[in-house]
Amino acid sequence: MLADRVDKIATFRVMAVMDRAKALQAEGRHILHMEVGEPDFATIQPIIDAGIASLQRQQTGYTQALGIPELRQAIANYYKSDYGLEISPARIVVTPGASGALLLMSALLVNQGQTLMMVDPSYPCNQQFLRIVEGAAQFVPVGSEQRYQLNGELIGKHWQANTVGVLVASPANPTGEVLSKLQLQDIAAAVKARNGVLIADEIYQGLVYGERCHSALEVDAEAFVINSFSKYFGMTGWRIGWMVAPDWALPGLEKLAQNLFISSPVTAQHAALAAFAPESRALLDQRRDAFAARRNVLLAGLKELDFDIAHEPMGAYYIYADIQRFIDRGRWRNSEDFCFDILERFGVALTPGTDFSPTEGGHFVRFAYTLPEAGLRDALQRLASAIAE
Amino acid sequence: MLADRVDKIATFRVMAVMDRAKALQAEGRHILHMEVGEPDFATIQPIIDAGIASLQRQQTGYTQALGIPELRQAIANYYKSDYGLEISPARIVVTPGASGALLLMSALLVNQGQTLMMVDPSYPCNQQFLRIVEGAAQFVPVGSEQRYQLNGELIGKHWQANTVGVLVASPANPTGEVLSKLQLQDIAAAVKARNGVLIADEIYQGLVYGERCHSALEVDAEAFVINSFSKYFGMTGWRIGWMVAPDWALPGLEKLAQNLFISSPVTAQHAALAAFAPESRALLDQRRDAFAARRNVLLAGLKELDFDIAHEPMGAYYIYADIQRFIDRGRWRNSEDFCFDILERFGVALTPGTDFSPTEGGHFVRFAYTLPEAGLRDALQRLASAIAE
Numbered sequence: 087m088l089a090d091r092v093d094k095i096a097t098f099r100v101m102a103v104m105d106r107a108k109a110l111q112a113e114g115r116h117i118l119h120m121e122v123g124e125p126d127f128a129t130i131q132p133i134i135d136a137g138i139a140s141l142q143r144q145q146t147g148y149t150q151a152l153g154i155p156e157l158r159q160a161i162a163n164y165y166k167s168d169y170g171l172e173i174s175p176a177r178i179v180v181t182p183g184a185s186g187a188l189l190l191m192s193a194l195l196v197n198q199g200q201t202l203m204m205v206d207p208s209y210p211c212n213q214q215f216l217r218i219v220e221g222a223a224q225f226v227p228v229g230s231e232q233r234y235q236l237n238g239e240l241i242g243k244h245w246q247a248n249t250v251g252v253l254v255a256s257p258a259n260p261t262g263e264v265l266s267k268l269q270l271q272d273i274a275a276a277v278k279a280r281n282g283v284l285i286a287d288e289i290y291q292g293l294v295y296g297e298r299c300h301s302a303l304e305v306d307a308e309a310f311v312i313n314s315f316s317k318y319f320g321m322t323g324w325r326i327g328w329m330v331a332p333d334w335a336l337p338g339l340e341k342l343a344q345n346l347f348i349s350s351p352v353t354a355q356h357a358a359l360a361a362f363a364p365e366s367r368a369l370l371d372q373r374r375d376a377f378a379a380r381r382n383v384l385l386a387g388l389k390e391l392d393f394d395i396a397h398e399p400m401g402a403y404y405i406y407a408d409i410q411r412f413i414d415r416g417r418w419r420n421s422e423d424f425c426f427d428i429l430e431r432f433g434v435a436l437t438p439g440t441d442f443s444p445t446e447g448g449h450f451v452r453f454a455y456t457l458p459e460a461g462l463r464d465a466l467q468r469l470a471s472a473i474a475e
Numbered sequence: 476m477l478a479d480r481v482d483k484i485a486t487f488r489v490m491a492v493m494d495r496a497k498a499l500q501a502e503g504r505h506i507l508h509m510e511v512g513e514p515d516f517a518t519i520q521p522i523i524d525a526g527i528a529s530l531q532r533q534q535t536g537y538t539q540a541l542g543i544p545e546l547r548q549a550i551a552n553y554y555k556s557d558y559g560l561e562i563s564p565a566r567i568v569v570t571p572g573a574s575g576a577l578l579l580m581s582a583l584l585v586n587q588g589q590t591l592m593m594v595d596p597s598y599p600c601n602q603q604f605l606r607i608v609e610g611a612a613q614f615v616p617v618g619s620e621q622r623y624q625l626n627g628e629l630i631g632k633h634w635q636a637n638t639v640g641v642l643v644a645s646p647a648n649p650t651g652e653v654l655s656k657l658q659l660q661d662i663a664a665a666v667k668a669r670n671g672v673l674i675a676d677e678i679y680q681g682l683v684y685g686e687r688c689h690s691a692l693e694v695d696a697e698a699f700v701i702n703s704f705s706k707y708f709g710m711t712g713w714r715i716g717w718m719v720a721p722d723w724a725l726p727g728l729e730k731l732a733q734n735l736f737i738s739s740p741v742t743a744q745h746a747a748l749a750a751f752a753p754e755s756r757a758l759l760d761q762r763r764d765a766f767a768a769r770r771n772v773l774l775a776g777l778k779e780l781d782f783d784i785a786h787e788p789m790g791a792y793y794i795y796a797d798i799q800r801f802i803d804r805g806r807w808r809n810s811e812d813f814c815f816d817i818l819e820r821f822g823v824a825l826t827p828g829t830d831f832s833p834t835e836g837g838h839f840v841r842f843a844y845t846l847p848e849a850g851l852r853d854a855l856q857r858l859a860s861a862i863a864e
Binding site: 097101138146193195196200211214250321334346347348349351354 | 517518531535536572578584586589714727733739742
């Protein structure tokens with residue numbers, strides 16, 4: 087009785103890793119969790135306090151479908167303060183997480199049989215939103231030589247009659263790669279030349295190390311930009327994100343949001359208002375700096391252990407490493423074998439690349455540095471033991 | 476650049492009513508709001524307090540995709556205590572509102588080109604969830620003679636090769652009609668005979684007046700039941716609901732929930748745990764009794780004013796009245812004309828039936844008794860003036 091699309095949706099391999107990790111923990115094992123894409127910090131106190139205050143004011147009703155006006159204004163102000171961009175609050179669509187934005191965008195833009203171009207490896211859910219609307223992802227395989235990102239040439243080469251647009255992510259999951267302004271311009275020009283739509287997943291925006299972060303809105307005022315309070319702002323469980331959309335898309339987005347969500351969670355919306363206060367930003371920047379320090383520890387350690395990381399990721403909290411050389415030595419068959427063996431015998435939980443890439447994921451592993459530095463050092467030691475065997 | 480489905484989604488007429496009502500309020504007019512399907516009460520204090528306590532405990536991370544185990548257990552207990560049903564907590568899927576459940580259900584069951592049968596008039600969003608997955612609603616026009624509900628005979632008459640199942644609502648929006656156990660049995664048997672799926676929208680469950688409420692699960696253990704914390708439990712803005720699904724559907728639902736939502740809002744889940752405490756249930760039942768008293772006032776008043784309400788609605792907080800006799804007198808052209816005129820000149824905001832029925836909605840109006848009794852009496856006086864003109 088299941089619809090055909092259900093069988094086509096793969097189970098996340100990371101869930102099997104997590105389940106096994108929890109079972110081992112229940113047996114008393116000390117497991118180091120580097121598999122989940124969630125900050126290990128709770129939401130910062132000023133945001134929690136704003137959520138509590140909102141509940142104390144009994145703000146429990148539906149809000150406007152596109153979000154409370156104060157939050158849309160605050161997000162617009164953030165683009166001004168952080169990116170020098172003038173974005174009308176009318177163009178900000180508050181959503182139930184970036185997940186909600188991905189659904190809205192897919193429903194708004196993609197007819198059945200049409201596609202969005204994106205790289206392989208990618209965030210695995212992107213293609214499922216397209217499947218829901220009977221569209222599809224059109225994957226372009228990329229490697230470290232393309233810094234795991236699209237470019238104008240690749241877009242030109244792969245564009246098809248049924249391609250609606252291009253979905254890029256910067257910083258990207260699982261690779262941590264950040265698009266420079268030049269790269270964004272190259273991509274935007276290629277999409278525009280084909281009358282396509284540029285969609286940018288910027289949910290890890292703010293989590294960049296050493297470089298300035300750029301928004302696709304700096305190079306394409308008509309881009310659809312998807313963002314989230316989950317990552318830099320640390321509000322995962324609240325389920326609150328947003329999209330910036332061009333004017334022509336807003337009536338359609340409002341109709342879709344009314345029908346699909348009614349509204350985004352009210353407490354999360356009022357709490358998120360506190361995310362932009364200077365004291366909050368200072369705390370969030372401290373956390374970003376902590377991620378930067380962790381990244382340096384993990385990156386240096388993995389390289390020392392001979393993990394193949396051709397281009398250093400500059401954002402998000404992931405390192406995507408090629409383990410082909412370990413596979414070649416005959417020690418592990420593939421990345422899933424590697425991940426389950428490392429978990430089982432050394433207590434380090436990682437995500438196999440097969441969650442992100444059906445083509446090349448068999449020899450990639452994603453490390454999430456959502457552990458304090460001491461934990462990372464412990465994990466590196468355990469990995470050293472595994473590899474030395 | 477918009478996908479074809481977007482144009483097919485109608486704007487809610489009630490939004491135009493609301494916008495105009497707000498504009499009139501801004502001019503200083505006293506508007507009586509009977510147009511929105513939201514209780515006029517804030518969430519009860521024990522639930523708010525549980526939300527605050529959860530935030531104080533810093534519970535801000537993602538939860539399991541299908542919901543926190545305690546909440547799934549609490550919902551299972553509710554079926555036992557209130558309906559005498561043994562439902563395994565494994566069959567409870569916590570969702571971001573009933574909206575989330577409708578999306579999951581549509582994606583799980585309906586291929587492109589397939590349909591779910593439902594009555595006209597219906598909750599307008601149902602058909603849009605089906606449109607998103609490139610399926611469709613198959614509307615069966617019903618009137619007061621069918622008590623605005625399907626029955627076995629109608630199902631048999633309208634069943635098509637592409638019909639996947641039947642979606643019923645009890646209590647129903649906009650009609651307030653409640654299905655008896657006999658009616659449910661008749662419907663379930665007709666669906667089963669055609670190897671279809673029975674889906675029951677029970678989001679107004681608990682808001683019934685004078686009759687016992689029945690769940691579709693009492694007559695069909697394999698039914699998909701969609702429910703919500705928004706209505707009886709009064710948690711609209713929190714965005715939290717649930718679905719009861721048969722065992723065979725659970726792996727698919729888990730994959731879909733992981734991909735489409737990651738998880739439901741965490742604070743809402745912990746807060747909802749408090750909804751089942753005896754002190755909460757006592758408060759909620761007081762509110763239900765208040766709705767019952769309002770219903771009696773409004774129903775008697777509308778009948779006195781000669782609104783055509785052939786069968787008295789026994790649930791939800793709506794009265795769906797036929798205004799054909801007023802139209803016949805030449806005073807108003809149709810229900811939209813009626814609603815905007817009554818709003819403009821008498822300050823009562825109502826929903827035209829066209830939001831619920833493209834076929835017959837032109838001579839129906841929905842009244843929501845989400846006003847205290849004094850407000851209802853005021854509205855009835857204003858309506859009396861309008862009709863007496």
